[in-house]
Amino acid sequence: MRTALLADIHSNLEALQACLAHARREGVDRFAFLGDLIGYGADPLACLDIIAGLVDAGAPAVLGNHDEACLGGQLDAMHFAARDAIYWTRERLGPHERAFLAGLPLAVAETDRLLVHASAERPEAWTYITGPREAAQAFAATPARVVLVGHVHHPQLYFTMPGGAIRDFAPVPGVPLPLSDFRRWLAIVGSVGQPRDGNPAACYALHDAGAGTLTHFRVPYDVQAAARKILDAGLPERLAWRLLEGE
Amino acid sequence: MSLGEGPLPAGTAVGGFRIRGLLHEGGMARLYAVDAADAAAPAPFPLLMKVPKLGFGCHPGCLVGFEVERMILGRLRGPHAPALVASGDEEGAPWLVMERIEGEALADRAARAPLEAGEVARLTGAVAAAVHDLHRQNVIHFDLKPANVLFRADGTAVPIDFGLARHGELPDLVEEEFALPAGTGATISPEQLAGNRRDPRSDLFALGVIAYQLATGKLPFGAPTTRGGMRRRLYIDPPPPRALKPGLPPWLQEVILRCLEVRPQARYATAAQLAHDLAHPEQIPLSLRAGRLHRAGPLAVARRWLRALRAPPRAAPTPALHLSRAPHVLVAIDPGDRREALDEAMRTALRRALAAEPDLRLTLLAALPPQPFGEESAPDIAHGQQTAARIGLRHWAHPLGLSAEQLRIHVEENADAAGALLDYAAAHHVDRIVIGARGHSALRRYLGSVSARVVAEAACSVSVVRPPQDHP
Numbered sequence: 001m002r003t004a005l006l007a008d009i010h011s012n013l014e015a016l017q018a019c020l021a022h023a024r025r026e027g028v029d030r031f032a033f034l035g036d037l038i039g040y041g042a043d044p045l046a047c048l049d050i051i052a053g054l055v056d057a058g059a060p061a062v063l064g065n066h067d068e069a070c071l072g073g074q075l076d077a078m079h080f081a082a083r084d085a086i087y088w089t090r091e092r093l094g095p096h097e098r099a100f101l102a103g104l105p106l107a108v109a110e111t112d113r114l115l116v117h118a119s120a121e122r123p124e125a126w127t128y129i130t131g132p133r134e135a136a137q138a139f140a141a142t143p144a145r146v147v148l149v150g151h152v153h154h155p156q157l158y159f160t161m162p163g164g165a166i167r168d169f170a171p172v173p174g175v176p177l178p179l180s181d182f183r184r185w186l187a188i189v190g191s192v193g194q195p196r197d198g199n200p201a202a203c204y205a206l207h208d209a210g211a212g213t214l215t216h217f218r219v220p221y222d223v224q225a226a227a228r229k230i231l232d233a234g235l236p237e238r239l240a241w242r243l244l245e246g247e
Numbered sequence: 248m249s250l251g252e253g254p255l256p257a258g259t260a261v262g263g264f265r266i267r268g269l270l271h272e273g274g275m276a277r278l279y280a281v282d283a284a285d286a287a288a289p290a291p292f293p294l295l296m297k298v299p300k301l302g303f304g305c306h307p308g309c310l311v312g313f314e315v316e317r318m319i320l321g322r323l324r325g326p327h328a329p330a331l332v333a334s335g336d337e338e339g340a341p342w343l344v345m346e347r348i349e350g351e352a353l354a355d356r357a358a359r360a361p362l363e364a365g366e367v368a369r370l371t372g373a374v375a376a377a378v379h380d381l382h383r384q385n386v387i388h389f390d391l392k393p394a395n396v397l398f399r400a401d402g403t404a405v406p407i408d409f410g411l412a413r414h415g416e417l418p419d420l421v422e423e424e425f426a427l428p429a430g431t432g433a434t435i436s437p438e439q440l441a442g443n444r445r446d447p448r449s450d451l452f453a454l455g456v457i458a459y460q461l462a463t464g465k466l467p468f469g470a471p472t473t474r475g476g477m478r479r480r481l482y483i484d485p486p487p488p489r490a491l492k493p494g495l496p497p498w499l500q501e502v503i504l505r506c507l508e509v510r511p512q513a514r515y516a517t518a519a520q521l522a523h524d525l526a527h528p529e530q531i532p533l534s535l536r537a538g539r540l541h542r543a544g545p546l547a548v549a550r551r552w553l554r555a556l557r558a559p560p561r562a563a564p565t566p567a568l569h570l571s572r573a574p575h576v577l578v579a580i581d582p583g584d585r586r587e588a589l590d591e592a593m594r595t596a597l598r599r600a601l602a603a604e605p606d607l608r609l610t611l612l613a614a615l616p617p618q619p620f621g622e623e624s625a626p627d628i629a630h631g632q633q634t635a636a637r638i639g640l641r642h643w644a645h646p647l648g649l650s651a652e653q654l655r656i657h658v659e660e661n662a663d664a665a666g667a668l669l670d671y672a673a674a675h676h677v678d679r680i681v682i683g684a685r686g687h688s689a690l691r692r693y694l695g696s697v698s699a700r701v702v703a704e705a706a707c708s709v710s711v712v713r714p715p716q717d718h719p
Contacts, residue, residue: 178417
């Protein structure tokens with residue numbers, strides 16, 4: 001079973017379409033969505049339409065903090081640009097989209113892997129996994145051997161050593177990493193719609209359960225079009241130029 | 248009984264294979280000869296199954312070597328690594344099946360050392376070619392020794408046991424796994440001892456130990472088992488091979504001691520350069536290393552001891568990147584077409600390459616047309632012409648200001664210049680060919696373009712250089 005893992009799409013239709021097309025060319029069997037489907041970008045409805053269609057067809061999807069924020073509540077924890085984008089998005093969501101988001105689970109467990117937006121440890125706390133310490137907490141909170149997450153917009157890999165220590169590794173795009181059975185693995189799959197590692201190309205990962213490999217991919221897409229739509233929509237300018245820079 | 252706990256009897260079926268018999272029992276794993284269980288679909292080569300030992304007293308790190316080998320073999324292609332056929336596990340006990348190399352082991356040759364210099368060069372050169380192929384595929388072996396090298400029937404060397412290896416684009420599962428730096432006491436490199444597992448030139452150090460052992464029958468640093476014992480090689484040099492074996496040619500001592508340099512940047516930049524030199528020993532420039540008959544005195548040892556306290560220099564992030572800075576560039580010089588403008592344009596192209604790839608090696612090649620002289624004087628005349636051509640080529644390269652180490656010259660009598668270039672490039676791991684565009688003489692048009700054929704048939708990149716005034 002080959003699954004394309006897409007996280008942090010953030011209403012970026014151009015990036016989403018480019019990644020879906022790339023994954024189909026790679027011959028994936030299914031898609032999985034690791035949260036933050038909307039917020040930041042100018043195409044929340046079009047993105048949700050595509051994703052809801054795939055979810056209806058059996059693709060698993062989990063809730064992200066931006067998705068949750070679009071349903072209501074206080075936004076104290078967010079910076080201004082993110083907050084403005086949430087208010088803008090809230091006005092555009094209809095009852096249909098709200099019902100879809102409200103129905104998303106915080107985590108999905110399948111055989112030996114777990115799909116979650118932020119951390120397996122209290123997913124609703126939206127903890128950022130920025131180092132081995134947070135990765136260890138996530139491992140401790142789940143029996144899953146492979147944990148697949150988004151939230152942090154840099155692709156990264158954490159794995160356990162036989163003594164229990166945790167090491168990290170920066171994956172090389174396009175290189176399949178063997179996820180050996182003797183260890184546990186936590187992969188941050190990178191962001192489709194708002195990469196922040198200096199590379200503006202969209203990022204997603206492919207988990208091949210049969211071969212036991214995980215591959216990160218970088219997919220170039222029409223960044224200018226996505227950025228122009230953000231400006232035209234009256235969303236904060238910063239959200240447009242950070243797409244161009246990948247920051 | 249679980250798979251890894253004890254030896255399996257012949258006939259046992261494991262994951263689509265049938266055990267034929269135990270071949271070898273090591274400290275970490277058992278090796279079995281196996282057949283594909285489906286007799287209708289036999290494997291194209293003999294098979295070997297590796298089963299790590301499990302059970303009471305097994306260190307958790309014991310599986311790491313097995314895991315690393317499975318990961319690395321899964322990525323390696325070509326004749327210089329055993330093919331990985333399948334892997335799996337049965338009730339938590341892992342196994343893998345790979346190609347069984349049936350040829351001779353380098354250890355058998357090492358047992359008969361000291362060997363004659365030509366034999367040492369041939370064997371070490373074959374292993375160096377294999378190591379270069381691993382490096383090209385982004386893998387550093389880190390545990391080369393005679394016991395870990397086998398030969399196919401055609402003489403192709405195949406390093407085995409990739410349990411300590413590293414792939415430049417995959418997580419390093421060995422790093423920090425062991426309290427002692429991972430390696431074998433006899434062959435471990437100085438930078439491995441300092442915890443640096445990124446430098447492909449660590450394998451060149453091990454090649455130096457192997458060549459030393461084949462040439463003298465002795466280990467240059469013994470086989471220490473403690474960290475302190477291994478660290479002595481950072482400041483105490485080995486006895487020069489010629490002190491142990493006075494008949495050993497100076498060029499072989501030069502090559503061996505260069506591989507055994509403490510600082511990686513003082514060794515050969517690539518295993519391909521080492522293999523190239525071993526194939527052309529007459530061209531190896533001899534330094535003070537070649538004549539040394541004694542170890543360095545206490546003052547030098549003290550100086551090195553102090554230097555050893557410093558951290559080793561950083562290596563390139565991946566073996567493939569390291570190789571990209573040390574290409575072998577083959578320059579085709581046409582003795583029949585000497586245009587100053589073309590020469591200068593070619594040297595300009597090479598100067599640019601030297602600025603970007605400081606460790607590159609240049610080989611200038613000239614193919615001389617065979618001479619139709621009478622039989623008796625022919626060898627003398629040909630020899631004279633080749634010597635003149637060599638002098639001419641050296642003079643051609645002089646404005647580039649190359650070190651003796653960077654420049655090699657190859658002159659051969661061959662009417663087929665393109666064929667000579669292509670053969671040399673294929674035999675000596677050439678990464679790029681630089682060739683001048685043909686001139687406008689009617690004869691050249693009649694003979695056809697050497698550069699066009701080289702561009703069409705070479706396995707590597709080809710730069711065709713044209714002097715400015717050739718443009719309309």
